[in-house]
Amino acid sequence: MRHPDRYFDAEPAVRSIARQLYQAVKDLPLICPHGHVDPSILAEDVPFPDPATLLVIPDHYLIRMLYSQGVSLESLGLQRVDGGPVESDPRKIWQRFAENFRLFRGTPSGCWIQDELEGVFGIEEALDGSTAMSVYDQICAKLAKPEFRPRALFERFKIEALSTTDAATDTLQYHRRIRESGWKGRVLPTFRPDAAVAILAPGWRAELEQLGRLTGSEITSYGGLVAALEHRRGFFRAMGAVSTDHGVVQPYTEELALAEVEAIFARALEGRASEEDARRFLAHMLIEFARMSADDGMVMQLHAGSFRNHNRKIFEGFGADKGCDIPVATEFTRNLYALLNKFGNHPKFRLVLFTLDESTYSRELAPLAGHYPAVRLGPPWWFHDSIQGMTRFRQRVTETAGIYNTAGFNDDTRAFLSIPARHDLNRRVDSNFLAGLVARHILSMDEAAAMSVDLAYNLARETYGLA
Amino acid sequence: MRHPDRYFDAEPAVRSIARQLYQAVKDLPLICPHGHVDPSILAEDVPFPDPATLLVIPDHYLIRMLYSQGVSLESLGLQRVDGGPVESDPRKIWQRFAENFRLFRGTPSGCWIQDELEGVFGIEEALDGSTAMSVYDQICAKLAKPEFRPRALFERFKIEALSTTDAATDTLQYHRRIRESGWKGRVLPTFRPDAAVAILAPGWRAELEQLGRLTGSEITSYGGLVAALEHRRGFFRAMGAVSTDHGVVQPYTEELALAEVEAIFARALEGRASEEDARRFLAHMLIEFARMSADDGMVMQLHAGSFRNHNRKIFEGFGADKGCDIPVATEFTRNLYALLNKFGNHPKFRLVLFTLDESTYSRELAPLAGHYPAVRLGPPWWFHDSIQGMTRFRQRVTETAGIYNTAGFNDDTRAFLSIPARHDLNRRVDSNFLAGLVARHILSMDEAAAMSVDLAYNLARETYGLA
Amino acid sequence: MRHPDRYFDAEPAVRSIARQLYQAVKDLPLICPHGHVDPSILAEDVPFPDPATLLVIPDHYLIRMLYSQGVSLESLGLQRVDGGPVESDPRKIWQRFAENFRLFRGTPSGCWIQDELEGVFGIEEALDGSTAMSVYDQICAKLAKPEFRPRALFERFKIEALSTTDAATDTLQYHRRIRESGWKGRVLPTFRPDAAVAILAPGWRAELEQLGRLTGSEITSYGGLVAALEHRRGFFRAMGAVSTDHGVVQPYTEELALAEVEAIFARALEGRASEEDARRFLAHMLIEFARMSADDGMVMQLHAGSFRNHNRKIFEGFGADKGCDIPVATEFTRNLYALLNKFGNHPKFRLVLFTLDESTYSRELAPLAGHYPAVRLGPPWWFHDSIQGMTRFRQRVTETAGIYNTAGFNDDTRAFLSIPARHDLNRRVDSNFLAGLVARHILSMDEAAAMSVDLAYNLARETYGLA
Helix, strand or coil, rough: CCCCCCCCCCHHHHHHHHHHHHHHHCCEEEECCCCCHHHHHHHHCCCCCCHHHHHCCCCCHHHHHHHHHHCCHHHHCCCCCCCCCCCCCHHHHHHHHHCCCCCHCCHHHHHHHHHHHHHHHEEECCCCCCCHHHHHHHHHHHHHHHHCCCCHHHHCCCCEEEEEEEEEECCCCHHHHHHCCCCCCCCCEEEEEEEHHHCCCCCCCHHHHHHHHHHCCCCCCHHHHHHHHHHHHHHHHHHCCCCEEEEEECCCCCCHHHHHHHHHHHHHHHCCCCCHHHHHHHHHHHHHHHHHHHHHCCCCEEEECECCCCHHHHHHCCCCCCCCCCCCECCCCCCHHHHHHHHCCCCCCCEEEEEECCCCHHHHHHHHCCCCCCEEECCHHHHHHHHHHHHHCCCCCCCCHHCCCCCCHHHHHHCCHHHHHHHHHHHHHHHHHHHHHHHHCCCCCCHHHHHHHHHHHHHHHHHHHCC | CCCCCCCCCHHHHHHHHHHHHHHHHHCCCCCECCCCCCCHHHCCCCCCCCHHHHHCCCHHCCCCCHHHHHCCCCCHHHCCCCCCCCCCCHHHHHHHHHHHHHHHCCCCCHHHHHHHHHHHCCCCCCCCCCHHHHHHHHHHHHHCCCCHHHHHHHHHHCEEEEECCEEEECCHHHHHHHHHCCCCCCCEEECHHHHCCCCCCHHHHHHHHHHHHHHCCCCCHHHHHHHHHHHHHHHHHHHCCCCEEEEEEECCCCCHHHHHEEEEEEEHHHHHHCHHHHHHHHHHHHHHHHHHHHHHHEEEEEEECCEEEHHHHHHHCCCCCCCCEEEEECCCCCHHHHHHHHHCCCCCCEEHHHHHHHHHHHHHHHHHHHCCEEECCCCCHHHHHHHHHHHHHHHHHHHHHCCCECCCCCCCCCHHHHHHHHHHHHHHHHHHHHHHHCCCCCCCHHHHHHHHHHHHHHHHHHHCCCC | CCCCCCCCCCEEEEEEEHHHHHHCCCCCCEECCCCCHHHHHHCCCCCCCCCHHHHHCCCCHHHHHHHHHHCCCHCCCCCCCCCCCCCCCCCHHHHHHHHCHHHHHHCCCHHHHHHHEEEEECCCCCCCCHHHHHHHHHHHHHHCCHHHHHHHHHCCCEEEEEEEECCCCCCCHHHHHHHHHCCCCCEEEEEEEEEHHCCCCCCCCHHHHHHHHCCCCCCCCHHHHHHHHHHHHHHHHHHHCCEEEEEEECCCCCCCCHHHHHHHHHHHCCCCCCHHHHHHHHHHHHHHHHHHHHHCCCCEEEEEEECCCCCCCCHHHCCCCCCEEECCCCCCCCCCHHHHHHHHHCCCEEEEECCCCCCHHHHHHHHHHHCCCCCCCCCHHHHHCCHHHHHHHHHHHHHHCCCCCCCCCCCCCCHHHHHHHHHHHHHHHHHHHHHHHHHCCCCHHHHHHHHHHHHHHHHHHHHHCCC
């Protein structure tokens, strides 16, 4: 059985306070304002597939680690772009995963999987090669039951709100079906228009055409693009969206004169835009998106610093999101200067910043969040969404920005079944962080108890206007 | 009452050693070799004003945090540049601050304020909206007493030496009045000539003219500038100064040929200098200042890495130093190459380096300080002047540079009343750091006890030649 | 006496687990796959010289710290390039070192020296000015005994394999003598061809000529260089080498077209190569070395980020490796893109990465190692080879890369007698790290016990193919 005090400090005084703080927040509803769950799961509410298809194949945290130790993606059942042969027996895939489960020792994936097996499926066996098939069968047996259907789990998990991530051109058909089904689960789209502003990407023209179709007007100018994006934001808001999301390598922002941005757009339409055009266009659009957020109140999320598809062989063989995105050093102070000077003091604008470069926590992000009214710091992202990662975040950010300029937790996951495990781990780590401050007499127990509820629930709810 | 073991580790063995180390240093005199206290306070020795004017309005750590959560600077009583209306009732300002005091939970400001209220004013009530007026009245009552006059507090605080920070053109009239008053408090000026070498700044010509007036010769050449700066250094030294201070974004140094620096200076006088001119002129002047320090023995302090006045709206509305300076990544190894190759081995030269980029602690600063005889590392600055920040500094620097290449503590504050709280917090954190090494048998108790006194007192005294 | 629980956490539960884990690994043989021991020591097996010549003069960790506090290198007996007078009395040098031993408080050098004095020489006295001569005499007495000869110590230390570092043009005469002596100690060369590819370095032409002589063909083209390097690799492999080593400031890689690299090589031969030529040639050669490693199976080690000989006065006066190499910020994600896309998925290629920039641990290195099959992370290098440094490495790397993408420990030392102390310190720190995870119920005791053996022994052995 997973230890009830897991992830707390060993020191008894800290542990005892952490346990007390955690007890008061562990059963609070889950606020999930940023993630990648496929809404069709909740629209269709059919039973989940087998354990390998459900838990291994789509989890890029797992497959990248297995791959790093010589396990091929084919042998894990990942579909090849060229349709070449891959392992199709889910039992074999699960067995392979279990036999290599030692690779995840000391990693968040290891924690999540074990917590999930016990928390969701009631499985207490340790996962390894010898228990693989037994665990597999137990999961299958559970998944066959009605109370393991997606909506039943959504309710059992006490998810108060779940935001998905959706392209600007997404029809939101599944969100619509959820709404029309009469089921009360709150599943919200998030407006992610990256493809509409990536003027050098191969799919940009197609995205523009689709955007034109959906908004009933061909997009032939920058002004047309802005109008179409505003139109879609209106649709997303009508469907419940409270936020947008933007992924960039560097969070560079620059306001271009209208003539200049129109000229870049025209060059892009003609296929003549340069790298520098693309960079400046995106820099300008970030400010334009901030302007729209200040207008319509949608929270703007900015995820910076991931060099996508670093391993071309994997990208070409299997597509994106296969664990070969690698972070790069990221600069916020100078890059966000233009955007923050334009909208950082705006009372209706809110910007949530995410980073993969921890050296920016104390150097740039906490000082920015500790000054600009618009800025909130998103929780540790991706490689840092872990016990040590979350601890470092609080240690480096709190003294400058406090906790009230942070955005609470989000699980950022496509693995629906791991949601409770991720929130639980975060609640344990934040409780433990606060317990350390209480034990050192930096906080009183009353202060820590209030902050603990804020971190576990209120901050995410308030940041995204989900109350 | 503040807990006597506050800020020490919870682990009983570490705590007990920390307490023992701390007891031996807590009452040592305070060495304050770098800070921003207004010397007129000690020259005039009149009672301090009300709590809001004394503690809130001038403290950019406090106002930036309040501002980040939507409290306007006007409502906090900060004077607008345009003379527009602002809150003028100090009780309302204090009430507003107290109601938002929860924002400072877990921050050094929160610690300092609480320590100061109890340590200086004997107030044990927790500060919040309900106690605000009671606390206000207690402070007022204390401030009215003679033993709360500035000089009385200076003595009660056991300040052995206090350095201020002063422009090269400062007349040092208050330092002179202190000396002439017969009062024995040691208050020293620090020579900060930034304005004299910022050739692109709007006020540069005026600064040059003032410098000329004070040194009795119009400055029309680079040579004239150097002579005038040397003249002023002589005056500062005669007034007790032991150090200079220099603020730069990047610590870039480069030695220019005389003809080149004269040409840049000439262009600057004509208002034709470029950004690159300004950058190289400053780079050259840093080496020239090092040369002067090697000549006259004044310790050279270099503060690098702050992007000043990032929020133009606040700067234009309220002026500088309102909490909107944001750090940037900083490079020392290559940037200081020219300066250190010229003077880093000089037996009379001492350079104290400060950073806002903690990633340089172990990567660049500790290796530089652990090799060059001239280099000492200043304590954690600004955003890092905190429990976790100080701990990270010692953890990342000590193994490479030891403690004897660090410059001890300084409070770097303009908040005179917070000085004891800041030194006390530092002494607690350093005691706790050493206690951790004793508990892990890395140091003996005897070694730690000696190091503790060095960190709390001797290193600052020796680094700045204040013995 | 050194405390048996030294370097473990003070918290009793963690300490007790750490002790248990450590007991099981402390006597495992030592795998030393990267270091700088002079093989002539083991070839000649004559008694070691006096303590100063043995322990102080060649240790750049010690001399740089002493120098940083004003102790001249002349007074420490370092030979001047110009043959100028230096201290020649080893007792005086040792006395000077001992009198300043307090500088090493809290540093790894302090730990190593003390552990070595007790562990190798059985000296329990604390080293300071008063005990210096007594300690000196005890060391001398021991060194005179046969059981303190190099080979005897090699065996007593239980060194299973020791790799040296050798230029591509090294004749490996001492490795040959060791082999031919019939002694069974495993001492392996490592192929370090930096000098052969540094086309702007003053010694490049001489290196090329020597390479030509050794391979029996004048090198007049890039193709000739490649052939000669492959020839030498063959020789090194025949002499037991399992790895290569490459030192660069930035790990920039770029594949050049053959015509381009031939053109650069031709310019270099004519002395007309530019800085950019040198940078790109090296970038290309790193990929070429990866290709050779994929062919011949030698592990490729890459040490990036050291700005060598920062202090010209010391370099010109005393030569290289005198403690004035200073790290710079280092970029891996973009720089290694070309190399990893070419060979990162190759089943026979292994690349071990070392850094002096800790900010890259979690940002770049762990994600790269946690994805690419070829990549392993080398242990904390140089300034980070310390209690806190090793701890930070595990804390920042493990959650993303696990432990199985790390390369185990290596001592990277030229100080033969410090080898056991360095491995012991590492085993203690890794045991303590794992104990913390057990105490927080992140790992079971069984898992930690297995990982502990992996970290102390198996990973280094397996990474370098030394099994």
